[in-house]
Every structure is written in C-alpha cells, then in structure tokens.
Amino acid sequence: MANETANKSKDMQYIIVGVGGQGILFTSRVLGKIAIDKGLPIVGSEVHGMAQRGGSVISHFKVGSFFGPLVSDGHADVVMAFDQKEGIRNLSFLKEGGTFLVNTNCAAMFENDHLKKYIADRKIRVCKFKGFHILDEHMEGNYLFLNVLILGAAAGLKIPGFEEDRVAAALKELAPPKHIDSNLKVFGLGIKAASA
Amino acid sequence: MPVKAMLLGNEAIAGAVVASGCQVATAYPGTPSSEILPAIAAVADRLNAPTVVEWGANEKVALEMAIGASFTGARACAVMKQVGLNVAADAFMTVALYRLKGGLLLISSDDPGPHSSQNEQDSRMFAMFAKVPVLDPSDAVEAALMVKDAFAISEKYSVLTMLRTTTRVAHCRQDIEQVETFEKGNEVKFERDLSRWVSLPAIVRVSHPLHNERIEKIRSEFETEWGKYNYEIPSKTKAKLGVIVSGVCFSTLKDLMKQWCRDDISILRIGTPYPLPHKITESFLARHDKVLVLEEPYPVIETQLMNRSKVDGRWNGVVPSAGELLPELIEKIVLSEIGVEAKKPDASELKSAIEELGLTARKPQLCAGCPHRSSFFIIKKALPNAISPSDIGCYSLAINQKGVDSSLCMGASVTMASGYYLAHKETGQERAVVATLGDSTFFHMGVPGLISAVYNRHAFVLCVLDNSITAMTGGQSNPGLTGKPRKDDLGVALPIESVVRGCGVTFVETVKAYDTASGMDAIKRAWEYAKTNKTPSVLIFKHPCMLLRVPQEKISVTVDNDKCVGCRYCIDNFGCPGLSFDESAKKVSVDKRYCVSCGVCAVVCPQKAIHKVAK
Ligand SMILES: Cc1ncc(C[n+]2csc(CCOP(=O)(O)OP(=O)(O)O)c2C)c(N)n1
Ligand code: SF4
Ligand code: SF4
Numbered sequence: 001m002a003n004e005t006a007n008k009s010k011d012m013q014y015i016i017v018g019v020g021g022q023g024i025l026f027t028s029r030v031l032g033k034i035a036i037d038k039g040l041p042i043v044g045s046e047v048h049g050m051a052q053r054g055g056s057v058i059s060h061f062k063v064g065s066f067f068g069p070l071v072s073d074g075h076a077d078v079v080m081a082f083d084q085k086e087g088i089r090n091l092s093f094l095k096e097g098g099t100f101l102v103n104t105n106c107a108a109m110f111e112n113d114h115l116k117k118y119i120a121d122r123k124i125r126v127c128k129f130k131g132f133h134i135l136d137e138h139m140e141g142n143y144l145f146l147n148v149l150i151l152g153a154a155a156g157l158k159i160p161g162f163e164e165d166r167v168a169a170a171l172k173e174l175a176p177p178k179h180i181d182s183n184l185k186v187f188g189l190g191i192k193a194a195s196a
Numbered sequence: 197m198p199v200k201a202m203l204l205g206n207e208a209i210a211g212a213v214v215a216s217g218c219q220v221a222t223a224y225p226g227t228p229s230s231e232i233l234p235a236i237a238a239v240a241d242r243l244n245a246p247t248v249v250e251w252g253a254n255e256k257v258a259l260e261m262a263i264g265a266s267f268t269g270a271r272a273c274a275v276m277k278q279v280g281l282n283v284a285a286d287a288f289m290t291v292a293l294y295r296l297k298g299g300l301l302l303i304s305s306d307d308p309g310p311h312s313s314q315n316e317q318d319s320r321m322f323a324m325f326a327k328v329p330v331l332d333p334s335d336a337v338e339a340a341l342m343v344k345d346a347f348a349i350s351e352k353y354s355v356l357t358m359l360r361t362t363t364r365v366a367h368c369r370q371d372i373e374q375v376e377t378f379e380k381g382n383e384v385k386f387e388r389d390l391s392r393w394v395s396l397p398a399i400v401r402v403s404h405p406l407h408n409e410r411i412e413k414i415r416s417e418f419e420t421e422w423g424k425y426n427y428e429i430p431s432k433t434k435a436k437l438g439v440i441v442s443g444v445c446f447s448t449l450k451d452l453m454k455q456w457c458r459d460d461i462s463i464l465r466i467g468t469p470y471p472l473p474h475k476i477t478e479s480f481l482a483r484h485d486k487v488l489v490l491e492e493p494y495p496v497i498e499t500q501l502m503n504r505s506k507v508d509g510r511w512n513g514v515v516p517s518a519g520e521l522l523p524e525l526i527e528k529i530v531l532s533e534i535g536v537e538a539k540k541p542d543a544s545e546l547k548s549a550i551e552e553l554g555l556t557a558r559k560p561q562l563c564a565g566c567p568h569r570s571s572f573f574i575i576k577k578a579l580p581n582a583i584s585p586s587d588i589g590c591y592s593l594a595i596n597q598k599g600v601d602s603s604l605c606m607g608a609s610v611t612m613a614s615g616y617y618l619a620h621k622e623t624g625q626e627r628a629v630v631a632t633l634g635d636s637t638f639f640h641m642g643v644p645g646l647i648s649a650v651y652n653r654h655a656f657v658l659c660v661l662d663n664s665i666t667a668m669t670g671g672q673s674n675p676g677l678t679g680k681p682r683k684d685d686l687g688v689a690l691p692i693e694s695v696v697r698g699c700g701v702t703f704v705e706t707v708k709a710y711d712t713a714s715g716m717d718a719i720k721r722a723w724e725y726a727k728t729n730k731t732p733s734v735l736i737f738k739h740p741c742m743l744l745r746v747p748q749e750k751i752s753v754t755v756d757n758d759k760c761v762g763c764r765y766c767i768d769n770f771g772c773p774g775l776s777f778d779e780s781a782k783k784v785s786v787d788k789r790y791c792v793s794c795g796v797c798a799v800v801c802p803q804k805a806i807h808k809v810a811k
Contacts, residue, residue, distance in 0.1 A: 048312075054560055
C-alpha cells in the first residue's frame, strides 16, 4: 500500500488545449521526452486530422502507471491553455486543487461570477500570462513561439514534469537548430512571465 | 539496448511492419491511418531496409498492389482508413478466400466519435463480413506486437489478415522501444497456378469451403494459443458483473478498475474479435449471471455471442449505439451495472460560466490564406445560384462560407453533379451546377465520374482545387506530384490538365486561385460552354496549400473603420480567421494573430472597407 501511494504521487495527468495550428503537439513532445529521460512510462492522446484546421484541439497526457490515453473529467493535475476560451471550456478536466495555466488576451472573462465561484470552490490555482502581448513586445508578434512560451511559464511555476533544465535540454534536442537561440529567449520570457 | 522513444501508435505500427520483413507497403491516406506509411518509409530509410513504400491513387489500387506482391511470395501490407476499405471492398471480399503466398496484412483504422470521418463504421464488422481474421489492439505497444502476429497468421494459413486500429490507438503517444533490426523478406517467385490466382466460380466453389475450414482452425487457435490477447482478469473467477471488452475500452477500464479497487467485476479481454474464440466467451458467460460488452464502435463481439439473454450491450441500449466510449461514459455504464452511482464533481457553476460567456467549441475552418477560400468566393460570386456539390478534403470546410451544398464520399462531387443535372434536365429546368474537388480526390475517384459525364453529355462545371498536396490528411503526395515516401524515390507528376483532356473534356483552363477577377470570368465562360455544348467543362484553380509554406508575396491589409458598416458580409461569405468581428463595436478588424497577408480579402468588402496597405 505504502508502495502504491509512493507510485501515485509521481503520477501526473495533463490536459493541453488550444486551437489547431498553435503547435500544442510540441508541448506534449517535450513532456514525453522529459518523462522518458526519467524512465517514466507515458501514455497520451493527440488530435490529428480535421480539427487541426483551426478547430478546438486537446491533448491528453499521462505520466506514470496508466493504461488508457484519455484523462477522465476531474482528474487532471494541470490544464494548460494556449487559448483562454478553450481553457475555460475544458476546465472541468481539472481536479480539485489543480493548476490552470492560461494564456490570456481578455481579462474580463475571468470576472464572470460563476467562473470565479467555480475556481474558488474547486481551489484551483490559476496562473495567467499574456502570451500574445509578450510575443508582440519581444518577438515581433511571432505567435508561433507560444508553445515555447507556455513551456517557460510551466517551468517557472515549477509544475512537475517541466523542470527548467530538462525543458531547456529537450528544446535543444527537439526544436530545429536554427531556432535554438530564439527558443531559449522565449523560454526565458515564459519563466519570467510566470514569476511576474 | 533499444532506445525508448515517444512514438505515435501509427509510428509503432510502422516500425513493426518494417521489422516483420514487409517487402511492399502501400496506402492511401486517411485519418487516423495517414502517418503509418510515411513512418514505414522513415524506419526503412533509417535501417536501410529494402521495403518498397508507395501511395496508391486510391485504396483499391493500394490493396491490389499489395495483393499482387503477395501472389509472388513477397510479404506485403496495405494501409487505409475505414471508409477507404469501402473503396477497396471489391478486392477485399474476394481475396479473403484466396490461398495467398506472401504474408498479407491489411491495416484499417476506425474513427469512433467520429473525429475526422464521414461515418463511424467498424472495420471488424467488415472483416467478419468478408471472413477475414482480425486483431484489435488496446494500445500502441500491443498494436506493434499484433503486426508481427498478423503476418505470422497470414503466412501460416496463407490468409489475408487485418489489424484494426481506432483513433485512440493510432494517435496515442507511448514510450516504445524503437526497432533496430528487420527480418529478411521472402523469396519472390511468381508461379502460375490457376487454382489459386483466379476467381472463376468453379474455383470459388472449392476455395470457399476450404476457407471456412481454415477460419475454424484459426478460431480454435485463438481459443487455445492466443492467451496473450484473449485473457481474463482475474483468471477463471465469477464476479457480480463480467465485462467482455476489446480495443481501447480495455485500457480505459483498467485505469478505472485501479481507481475503484473493486472485486465484484471480472474482465474478459478479447483481442481477436473475428473469428471469435467461442470457447472462451461461452465459458465466461456460463460463469456469470450478468455480462456487459464494451467495444467500439459496432457490436461485433456482442453479435457473435451465442446467447445474449444475460448480456447487456448495444442490443438492449445499455451501451449507446453511436459515438465514442469515453472514460466518463464507461465509468457510468459499468458502475450502474453493479448498482453504484458514478460520483461527479458539481460543475454547474462552470456550465453557467461557459453559457454566459458564450463559449462553444471552435469549428475547424480553412486556414488564413487558404486558396480554397478564394476559389469558393469566386465561384459563388460568379454563379450565385449554382448548385455546389463538393467532395472530401479541406474544401469541405467551405460550408462555413456557404460554398458547399452537398458532400458524401470521395469522388461524389462529379457524379452527383451529373445527378443534379439529370434531374433538372428531366423536368426541363435549367440550373447551373459547379462541382468542386481537390487534386488528390480527382485522382482517387474523380476520373471515372468525369469520363461518365463526358460520355453521357452532362452539362456542369467541375473545378479542380489544385493545392499541390493532399492537405486534409496532413500533407501527403499524390499522382499530380513527384514526391514518394522513400528518400531519393521520385515519381512522375501527371498534369491534371492533360488527364482531364484525356477524359474527353474539351473546355479546360487553369486559373490562379487568388486571382478573383480572372477566376470569375473563367467560371462564367465555363458554364456557358458546358450549357451550349452539353458537356462538362473543367477549371483548375491553382495555388499551393499554406501547409507547404511556399514563399509568396506579402500583401498586408487593413480595415477602414469609417467605411466598415458592420454588415458581416466578409465574415459570412469569406470567413478568413484573419478577419475578426467585434460584436459590440459592430466593426471588422484584421486579427494579426492569424492573418498571413495573402491580400485576397481586399476585393471582398462591398463597401470597399478592406484595403491593401501600400508598402
Ligand atoms: C475513401 C476515403 N479515403 C480517404 C479519405 C480521407 N481523406 C479525407 S480528405 C482527403 C484528402 C483530400 O485531398 P484533396 O482532395 O487534395 O483536398 P485537400 O484536402 O488538399 O484540399 C482524404 C484522403 C476519405 N475520407 N475517404
Ligand atoms: S491545410 Fe491547406 S488546403 Fe487545408 S485549409 Fe489550410 S491552406 Fe487550405
Ligand atoms: S489578407 Fe485577408 S484573406 Fe489574407 S490572411 Fe489576411 S485577413 Fe485573411
């Protein structure tokens, strides 16, 4: 039993949501690389095909002793949202006390009373960052860097599975070499955004 | 030690195909199967394996290429999505009875949900119909194991064997050992043998009973020797509820069982749904008072059970007969079978928030800068009253801008245009018909319909939306291009114009998809020609798909706030994600998160509020 709890504590379930074309698959590739380097088993589910054409996309990703690729409603440790609308729509995946990391572009939405109550009742830790704004300011509005920015934010928040040195190493290995400098720069911006 | 990598289910399958010594691998793309063939090529390139890897023009072509290879002794494999099997069905149903030479594996990918398909058909049902043995993996690791075993069964019994995957297996990610070696292929030697290689009735009268015998042999092998795929958890017990489960539902159920820690449920996992290992299922049924069957998407195992009096499943509505069996649904069904209510956190506040904020799932849409959007705008503008049968490809997303009136299956744009024409002709009405289909679909199944329309004198306009790629499925090559899956392998690109002329079409023109003025003129002329000469005329709209990232002129646009009257014309009839509508201000603006500066929308606004920005 003691063994089981020890195992359980390592298990992590992630939901990553966004809009087709935002590069959310890259985030699970980084997560996967890190888990494999640690020798942890992974299973997840990706969206390919029609929804990649600008529709709502969702990746399920589980690290630890799991079999099925899908995260059950109410069981995710983390919901990472490239788009706040998609994040809020999928917030029921998050377990009580889970972390909601979200790229925001319209703060007013979070003033909704029902949403505020849901977040408070479920003791959800909300971490917002203004991804588009940051990329406008530092990367000439190249929003393709959003996936690296969110990785930085996750690392900055010390979300398990996104250890800073390991994400940086994974970026070096998985991203095209010519973009390494920009990627590391954006990664740094993400870390800073999280602590801001 | 082999290195573990995070592989897609389809990549794991591909590794196993090469490792099994497959000599000829063919496919036509289709979600969720599309990544298998390119991954076979990538593994073969990495290991320097001799495997020949090719796209067929359609699934029938792909399967028949593999069948031919098998007749010579080569180990072969054909890959397609479930509806692709319909296209290949003629070959499939008959080759099922053949005594093959080289191992022949058919991989067919189903899409419960559906997520990216025009129906939810079950390839296992098709396998049962054709009397073809089928393996049904529950995850990526097992899918790879089953590839090897499927080849083994195929060679042992000289029989076509199917591996059936579903979206959640095909597109799952798992840590999997990468293959480092591959088996040697078979000797290739074609030997004449009319008792084997032809399908005359006299031969079928012999081969069909023989096939039935070998299916029974395979069934008893599944009953006794395939414990790795057909097994009980816990073994040989009797619990309050027995669950017979296959495919990804089994993985889901295992996670749930761990969560619940219950001992009143026992599981029979079936990995070989046809021929069903009756002895195993009957023994499980005999021991239990109540048995639930969980499988996706059709009741294939359930239908084969001898007696369903104790069985809950699709036949009595306990399991829904459409849609995907998601974890929440499986939890609800299984728990309610044992009289327990599934606990769900109260999400009513979240529901209200989502409603108040008006959050709905974003529909898939054509990319910003997509040439199809421009082509549809041209067609609608030139002939607003035309009926617009379309086809299966990215352009089916033009329903968003009312560019598509109907779609059915690949190639049906052309043939249904004929139907629309004929019905109106019969009643003496005249109505323009403009059909649209993509380059890949043209080669796949557009050609026979076009030939038929020329022969029968059908007046309509066919627009081939040539974006130099098979886009919807992720960007594969097709016969209009030179690309082939293996490195350094080049094909011959067939010019669509020549093929169209070869079909007997006398009006063929190619226009630039972004050139709205020339396009509109061409459409009008094409319809006049078709009408006057009672023949289909063809226009080819050309511009590369945005996925290809071909450098193109950047033409920035801006919206003049004073001129924009908030009529939504551009949003409703053009619908580029690069244009956004502010509901409160009732104004359109360029959303630079998405705009790729193609410049096309500058002609769209009736008030001329959208301008090109001078450089
Ligand atoms: C019989 C069949 N095979 C495969 C598919 C999968 N499929 C859907 S769209 C498509 C690609 C169409 O390519 P193309 O016509 O060139 O249009 P594009 O997506 O490039 O615009 C394919 C292969 C299908 N739906 N039906
Ligand atoms: S992928 Fe290509 S064809 Fe499909 S919507 Fe995007 S630009 Fe158009
Ligand atoms: S220029 Fe216009 S049509 Fe082209 S991508 Fe931008 S908003 Fe869309």
